[in-house]
Amino acid sequence: MVMSTIIQDNYLLTLPVALPFPGAVRVHPGQAVEVGDVIAEAIMPKKYQVFDVLNQFRIREAQLEGCIKRLAGEEVQRGDVIAKKPGLFSRFFRAPEDGKVVAVRDGRVTLAMGEKTIQAISPIAGTIGELLPGMGAVVVASGLRYRGNWGNGKVAIGYLHHLDEISESRLETTENTIVFFDGTITLKELLAIQKAGADGAVVTALDPSGVSSYQDLDLPLVSLLGFGWAQLDPFSRSIIENLESKQVYLVARGTADDQKPELFQPASDAQAAALFEEAEEPLIGQTVRLLGQLYFGSVGKVVQAPEKRQQLPSGMQSQVVAVEREDGSVIRVPVENIEKLTN
Amino acid sequence: MDKVISSYLGIDITPQRTQAWLFDDHLGKYELLASGNSQTSSTKGLMEGIDGAVGQLEQKTDRLLWSRPGRFLIESEQTQSGLKGVGITLSIGKPIRVVLVGVSEKYSLEPLRRLVRFYNTEIVLEISLQNEPNFSAQLEKLTNTAFDLLVITGGVDGGPERSLRAMIGNIRLLVQLRGVTNRPQIVYAGNNALADYARSEIDAGEDLHLARNIQPESGREDLSLAATALMNAVRRLRLKEFPELQGLQGQSRVKLLPGEFARSRINQFLEQTQTNEKGVLQVHLEPDYAHAIAIRNNRRMGVWQNNHIDERIVTEILEQSDQPLDRGITAAYISNRIINPGYAADTIEEMSMELSWLCVRVRRLLVQMAELYSEFKYDPPIGLQDDYEPIMLSGNCFERLPSARHSFIVAQDGILPHGITTLVGDDHNLLTSLGVLAEFDDLLPVQIIDSDLFSGLATVINVDSSVTVEKKVLELEVDEGYDSLRDHYQVYKGELKRFETIPGNDLRVYLAPEPESDVGIGLRGLGGWLSAGPTRLGLVVDARGRPCYLPADDFARQELRRDWIWNLGAW
Numbered sequence: 069m070v071m072s073t074i075i076q077d078n079y080l081l082t083l084p085v086a087l088p089f090p091g092a093v094r095v096h097p098g099q100a101v102e103v104g105d106v107i108a109e110a111i112m113p114k115k116y117q118v119f120d121v122l123n124q125f126r127i128r129e130a131q132l133e134g135c136i137k138r139l140a141g142e143e144v145q146r147g148d149v150i151a152k153k154p155g156l157f158s159r160f161f162r163a164p165e166d167g168k169v170v171a172v173r174d175g176r177v178t179l180a181m182g183e184k185t186i187q188a189i190s191p192i193a194g195t196i197g198e199l200l201p202g203m204g205a206v207v208v209a210s211g212l213r214y215r216g217n218w219g220n221g222k223v224a225i226g227y228l229h230h231l232d233e234i235s236e237s238r239l240e241t242t243e244n245t246i247v248f249f250d251g252t253i254t255l256k257e258l259l260a261i262q263k264a265g266a267d268g269a270v271v272t273a274l275d276p277s278g279v280s281s282y283q284d285l286d287l288p289l290v291s292l293l294g295f296g297w298a299q300l301d302p303f304s305r306s307i308i309e310n311l312e313s314k315q316v317y318l319v320a321r322g323t324a325d326d327q328k329p330e331l332f333q334p335a336s337d338a339q340a341a342a343l344f345e346e347a348e349e350p351l352i353g354q355t356v357r358l359l360g361q362l363y364f365g366s367v368g369k370v371v372q373a374p375e376k377r378q379q380l381p382s383g384m385q386s387q388v389v390a391v392e393r394e395d396g397s398v399i400r401v402p403v404e405n406i407e408k409l410t411n
Numbered sequence: 412m413d414k415v416i417s418s419y420l421g422i423d424i425t426p427q428r429t430q431a432w433l434f435d436d437h438l439g440k441y442e443l444l445a446s447g448n449s450q451t452s453s454t455k456g457l458m459e460g461i462d463g464a465v466g467q468l469e470q471k472t473d474r475l476l477w478s479r480p481g482r483f484l485i486e487s488e489q490t491q492s493g494l495k496g497v498g499i500t501l502s503i504g505k506p507i508r509v510v511l512v513g514v515s516e517k518y519s520l521e522p523l524r525r526l527v528r529f530y531n532t533e534i535v536l537e538i539s540l541q542n543e544p545n546f547s548a549q550l551e552k553l554t555n556t557a558f559d560l561l562v563i564t565g566g567v568d569g570g571p572e573r574s575l576r577a578m579i580g581n582i583r584l585l586v587q588l589r590g591v592t593n594r595p596q597i598v599y600a601g602n603n604a605l606a607d608y609a610r611s612e613i614d615a616g617e618d619l620h621l622a623r624n625i626q627p628e629s630g631r632e633d634l635s636l637a638a639t640a641l642m643n644a645v646r647r648l649r650l651k652e653f654p655e656l657q658g659l660q661g662q663s664r665v666k667l668l669p670g671e672f673a674r675s676r677i678n679q680f681l682e683q684t685q686t687n688e689k690g691v692l693q694v695h696l697e698p699d700y701a702h703a704i705a706i707r708n709n710r711r712m713g714v715w716q717n718n719h720i721d722e723r724i725v726t727e728i729l730e731q732s733d734q735p736l737d738r739g740i741t742a743a744y745i746s747n748r749i750i751n752p753g754y755a756a757d758t759i760e761e762m763s764m765e766l767s768w769l770c771v772r773v774r775r776l777l778v779q780m781a782e783l784y785s786e787f788k789y790d791p792p793i794g795l796q797d798d799y800e801p802i803m804l805s806g807n808c809f810e811r812l813p814s815a816r817h818s819f820i821v822a823q824d825g826i827l828p829h830g831i832t833t834l835v836g837d838d839h840n841l842l843t844s845l846g847v848l849a850e851f852d853d854l855l856p857v858q859i860i861d862s863d864l865f866s867g868l869a870t871v872i873n874v875d876s877s878v879t880v881e882k883k884v885l886e887l888e889v890d891e892g893y894d895s896l897r898d899h900y901q902v903y904k905g906e907l908k909r910f911e912t913i914p915g916n917d918l919r920v921y922l923a924p925e926p927e928s929d930v931g932i933g934l935r936g937l938g939g940w941l942s943a944g945p946t947r948l949g950l951v952v953d954a955r956g957r958p959c960y961l962p963a964d965d966f967a968r969q970e971l972r973r974d975w976i977w978n979l980g981a982w
Contacts, residue, residue, distance in 0.1 A: 088557035090593035112554065112588075118546035120577070173580050173612070176546065202593045217750050276742035280721040295746035323749060324505065326426075326453035359751055361740055362758065382762035383813030386755045402755040 071408045072215065072328075074357060075307055079213040081332050082197060083223070083319060086204030087188045095205050099196045103225055107188045107196075108204040113170075114182030119161050122175035125153040132175055140172045150177055191223040192317045193334060209317075211335040214292065214308060216270070219320030219329025222288035224268030226318075228311045231261075239264040246270065246318050248308055252297045255281050262287040268318040270308075270331050272300050272365065288320045290329045293357075298365030301357070301394070303409070349411075351389060356406040358391065363401070367409055368393040416492040418444075419851055420468070420476060420483070421844030422461055423670060425502045426699055427451060427752055427807065429460030432844055433468050433476070434855060441858040445471040446839065451503065456655045461499075485664050498847030499659060501649045502670030502697070506533040506717065508558040512578055514540045514565030514601075518632075522625055523562050525783045526600075526634050529713040530645050530671050531700065532560070540565060540574040550581045554588065559648055561595050562641070566602035568627050575605055579612050586615045594618050596644035600625045600637035620644045635711065642672045666850050673846025675704045675711055677856060678803070680849070682706040685800075689832075692799040693842070694773055694822065696808035698752030701776045705787055707797065712787050714780045716772075720745050724771055731767035731824065733972035734760050735965065755811075762813075766821055769808055773825025792958035794827020798931065802826060804868065805837035815868050815947040816979035822868075827957060829875060830931020831941065834868040841865075867946030869909075874954040876928040880905040884928045884954050888921035897921075902952050905960040907975040912949040917942045920950060948979060 091110025095101060121127070121135055136151050138144060144163040151161040167181030194209030229245035231238055234257045243265035249257075253271045255278040261269050268288035276295040292300065300308070308331070317332040351373040358366050372390035379385055386402035393399060418435040431447040449463025462480050469476050476494060477483045486493025509532045513519020516539050527534065536556045538549055553561075561582065565575055579599075586594050599609045600622040613619050622640035626632050646669055650657055660667045674693060682691040690707030704713040725742045732741075744764050748754055756765040774791050781789040788796035802822065809818050815836070822834055841864060845856035876884040885902040889910060902908055912918045919942050926936040943950040955975075962968045 089554075090589050116547050116550045116554070118550055118577070118581070120546065123573075171580065171584050173583070174576055176577060176580060178550070178580070178584060202590060217747075274746075276739050276746055279725070279742050279746050280719075294743075294750050296740075296743040359747065359754055360757055360761070361744055361747075364743075379813075380755065380757050382756040382758055382765075383817070384755050384757075384762070384811065385813065402757060404753045404755040405757060 071406075073408045073411050074215045075213070075304065075410045076215075077212050078210060078335075079332070081192075081194070081209045081211065081213060081317070081319065081330065081334075082206050083192060083194070083208075084200060084204065084206045085188050085190050086200050087186060089186065090202040091186065093199055093202065093205060095196045095199075097196050097199060097205075100194075101190045101196060101207060102193045103190060105190045107190050107207070108202075109185055109187045111183055111185050113167070113180035114184045115180075116170075117164065117179045117181065119151065119177045119179070120175060121151045121161070121177060124161070125151070125159055127153060129175065136172055136177060138169045138172075138177070140169050142169050143167075144169060144179065150179065192225055192319075192332075209332070209334045212307075212311075212333045214304070214331040216290040216292045216320075216329040216331060217294040218274065218282075218291040219322055220283050220285055220287075220289045221322030221324070222268075222286075222320050224288035224318040224320070225315065226267035227313055228270075228308070228316045230309060230312050234260060242266040246316055248311075250300050250305055250308075254278065255285075258282070258285060258287060258289065268320070270318060273298050283322070288318050290318055290320045290331060292331075293365045296361060296364045300365065301367040301409075303355075303367065304357075351403070355409040356391060357409050358399075358401060359405045359407065360401070363393070363399065366393055368399075370406070371398065373403070413492070415490060417495045417852065418474075418493065419495060419848050419855060420465070420497045421500075421841075421848050422464065422497070423500045423502055423840065423843045424451060424457055424460060425670075425697055425807070426453070427697075429457070429464045430840060430844075431461070431464035431468050432839070432841065433472055433474075434848070434859065436858075441852075441855045442862065443839065443841070443859065443864055447471070457503070457653050458655050461659075481658050483659075483662060483665060485662070487663070496664045496666070496848070496851035497659075497662075498673075498844060498850065499656070499665065499667045500670040500673045500843045500847050501646075501653070501656075501667065502843060504531060504649050504652050506531050507560050507645065507648055508533055508535045510534075510536040510538070510553065510556060510558045510561040510595075512538045512540070512561065512563040512565075514574060516542070518626055519565045519601075522632050522634060523564055525712075526625065526637055526641060527560075527562060528715060528779075528783060529675075529711075530641070530669065531715045531717065538578075540578060544574065546577045546581065549578060550584065553581060553585050559595055560598070560644055562598040562600065562637075564599075564601040564625055564637075566605075566624075566626075567629050568603040568624050570602055572602060572605055575601055576608065579605065579609050583612045583614065586613055586618075591616075596620065596647055598622060598637060598640050598644050600640065603627070618647065638672075638711070642669060645669045645672075664851070666847050668847045670843045671702060671704075671713065671715065673843050674702070674805075675706070675713060676846040676849060677842050677860070678704050678706045679709070679711060680856065681801070681860070683709065687798075687800055689798040689800040691801060691803070692795075692826075693803040693805060694776065694826070696769060696772060696804075696806040698807060699749070701772050701806075703776045703780050705780065705784075705799065707786070707799070710786075712780060712784045714776065714783055716776050716779055718749055718772070720749060724768075724775075727771045727774075728764060728767040731770050731972075732763045733766075733969050733976065734763040735969060736760060736764060762817075766812075766817060769821040770825040773821065777826065791827075794829060794957050796829055798830050798832070799828065800832040801835045802828065802832055803835050803837055803842065805840060805842055807840075809836060810838065810840060815866075816976060819869055819948055819951070819979060820976055823871065823951075823953060824959070827873075827959065828871065829873050829957070830929075831870070831872050833870050833944075833946070836866045836868045836947075838866050839864055867944060869946050869948035869951045870912075870941075870943040872922065872930055872941070872950070872952045873957075874902065874904075874924065874928050874930055874952060875957055876904060876925065876954070878904050878925070878927055880956075880960050884925050885930065885952065886923040887952070888923070890919040890921075891916070902954045904954055904956060905971075906952070906954045907978050908952045908954070909948060909979055910943075910950040910952075911980075912943060912945040914945050917944055918950055919943075951979070 197208035447464035447467030620640035622637035
């Protein structure tokens with residue numbers, strides 16, 4: 069089983085930045101981009117008008133050709149006659165705004181009017197790794213990453229600020245920062261952080277009583293462990309505390325995405341180790357974090373990893389590894405229930 | 412002349428794993444030679460998983476299956492032995508964003524929802540041409556919505572055309588705006604008289620899929636007429652999503668199908684060939700989605716459901732559990748299970764949460780199916796009211812459960828079937844793959860299904876009786892076939908009773924229901940002989956009633972649930 073590592077230096081972050089509709093890609097592979105740079109844009113008509121000449125003018129198909137005054141592709145000015153019904157009481161269809169005739173088919177004239185631009189903006193700085201034809205590009209950046217377990221699908225960039233308690237006075241310091249809170253946080257507390265003007269939040273765990281509500285928060289949010297009651301292990305905590313007041317990216321990928329959410333610190337001089345295959349190392353000796361409610365969030369070292377599958381108290385069969393926890397106790401857990409902390 | 416041995420390779424790709432199976436007919440009929448299993452990589456592309464699974468098969472069988480990764484060694488000469496075909500099924504991919512366009516809500520949009528919800532789709536826009544007759548507003552809605560697939564229907568054949576024609580014109584414009592590389596897939600399944608007009612107007616080449624009208628005449632709906640067109644559209648979208656597979660699809664005698672479609676093909680075959688006049692139901696549970704397919708009277712019904720959690724699900728899990736569970740811990744466990752699909756339930760409490768959750772997922776899946784199809788009669792407390800046999804259980808979630816009784820209790824409590832039925836486990840997860848390999852040789856799935864690769868889980872007699880709990884509902888006379896005396900048993904309301912079967916021997920049972928008991932033989936009180944083939948659990952009599960009898964007290968309810976599982980034995 070290939071286990072991805074939670075904390076990785078020289079990690080290559082990849083972030084697709086794409087338009088919802090096809091347009092023109094404004095970058096090229098290898099190009100350096102900054103936060104806010106336009107990756108792609110689509111220029112679309114602001115609105116359309118379809119005029120059914122046959123039915124509106126109540127004419128026969130044979131009369132149609134004489135009625136339509138403009139061809140598909142022609143630019144029109146406000147007030148221009150697009151179609152005219154001749155006769156004693158003539159009727160007109162005039163362009164309500166400046167625009168273009170985009171289709172004349174089947175007795176209907178379609179006008180496209182105005183213009184709106186939709187842009188795909190890079191939320192992070194990095195290099196263009198790959199183009200997504202007509203849609204955008206993949207931005208890559210190398211640096212230190214801390215892989216989370218749950219995100220609400222949003223992205224933020226900002227300076228990390230460690231919030232040790234959620235009180236009115238401390239919340240005042242969170243404006244325009246990415247807040248790190250070590251502990252289990254409730255929806256109410258997150259709403260307070262959002263109201264205080266934070267750009268994002270990275271927390272140890274989420275209070276499970278509001279499981280379905282976190283997704284709808286406007287605040288970009290990453291939970292490092294998932295849902296439950298825990299504090300971070302001292303090693304992880306020291307890594308994140310070292311990021312205090314440094315610029316970080318919060319890539320809060322959601323469960324629908326293929327990858328897990330990430331807290332990322334860009335480094336300009338780092339080597340892109342993730343370009344190379346991650347070598348599979350023997351389990352024994354590795355520092356791992358335990359999943360599951362019993363030891364939620366605690367870490368330890370693998371001291372035994374027999375290949376043979378064993379029966380668990382639940383009745384399931386699994387390869388069971390022995391993990392020595394920080395307090396010296398040794399516990400046995402299924403190999404599926406551990407995550408590798410570092411390389 | 413040496414016998415020509417034909418081999419076929421099946422590959423199924425799910426978000427967690429890629430599986431491969433090699434079949435051949437060297438013993439005169441098709442058999443499973445070996446299987447391989449590899450982790451699917453979300454970052455390194457799907458070829459990595461295929462390579463791993465096929466590599467394992469090569470090692471196990473000492474045969475070369477591809478000349479280089481991505482190029483299968485297929486023997487095209489019919490007189491030579493070798494690999495004759497490769498079938499790949501895709502059970503992976505993001506939800507497809509769908510726009511539905513129909514003339515009316517009842518006759519167009521409702522059938523279209525049934526049609527597209529069979530796949531992993533998310534309906535992002537619906538346009539009813541009756542409710543939104545303004546062509547300009549229709550066009551604006553279309554151009555302002557990001558979507559991958561548009562399905563349009565409406566009008567009976569030869570009926571009025573005006574509104575459909577206008578919409579086709581709008582779709583033409585949309586296709587032009589999106590450009591060749593990013594245009595959506597379009598399925599036209601409306602008034603047949605406009606099919607050629609749609610083809611020439613929309614002009615979207617292979618991205619346009621024409622189907623026959625799903626409502627050819629007033630009051631008649633036939634979704635099967637659009638099934639192939641929709642499958643082709645879904646396949647093209649998946650190939651766009653996973654371009655690394657395009658090289659495989661381009662090889663001759665390599666077929667690629669969406670997993671949902673392949674599964675339904677086998678269920679359809681089973682329903683057509685069996686003589687019990689019952690439907691076939693399949694419940695497929697994977698860690699991140701569930702898929703149900705029901706075939707009845709040659710009509711396919713199906714629904715896909717992506718996994719999620721909300722407060723109501725947590726409540727249902729607590730009600731279903733056989734252990735006293737804390738609400739917060741349960742909510743945390745399930746939320747974390749969704750995040751970590753590979754997690755193994757470690758403790759008794761975790762297994763209880765796991766089983767309850769799976770059961771709730773089955774229930775929710777069937778509720779959704781009943782909402783879509785009025786002829787699928789399912790209501791959570793009452794259960795499934797039509798006759799379905801067999802009921803097939805497949806997917807990684809069933810496969811990982813520790814024993815047959817665990818799979819049984821999830822399915823039985825989730826489905827609550829009526830009458831007499833058989834639960835069958837697809838232990839090797841073969842159904843999906845057989846669905847695509849049937850394209851090469853239809854004998855292959857037939858012979859594999861007839862082999863012992865599918866394990867009968869249990870034959871179930873569901874007793875429906877309105878009597879109060881602990882009153883007798885059924886007497887059984889069991890003939891084990893050893894010239895021994897027949898044993899007599901009594902079953903009381905509220906019981907779940909199991910009778911073992913012996914491998915190789917059918918268990919003959921005479922059912923003598925009480926006058927108010929219905930055992931699915933046609934009338935209340937009517938009994939008769941039943942022959943139950945050997946299955947892992949044997950014959951199970953479910954006399955718990957519909958709704959299932961359960962004490963109101965939490966502790967008593969949990970204890971009763973534990974008793975039921977205990978009665979199913981250690982298997």
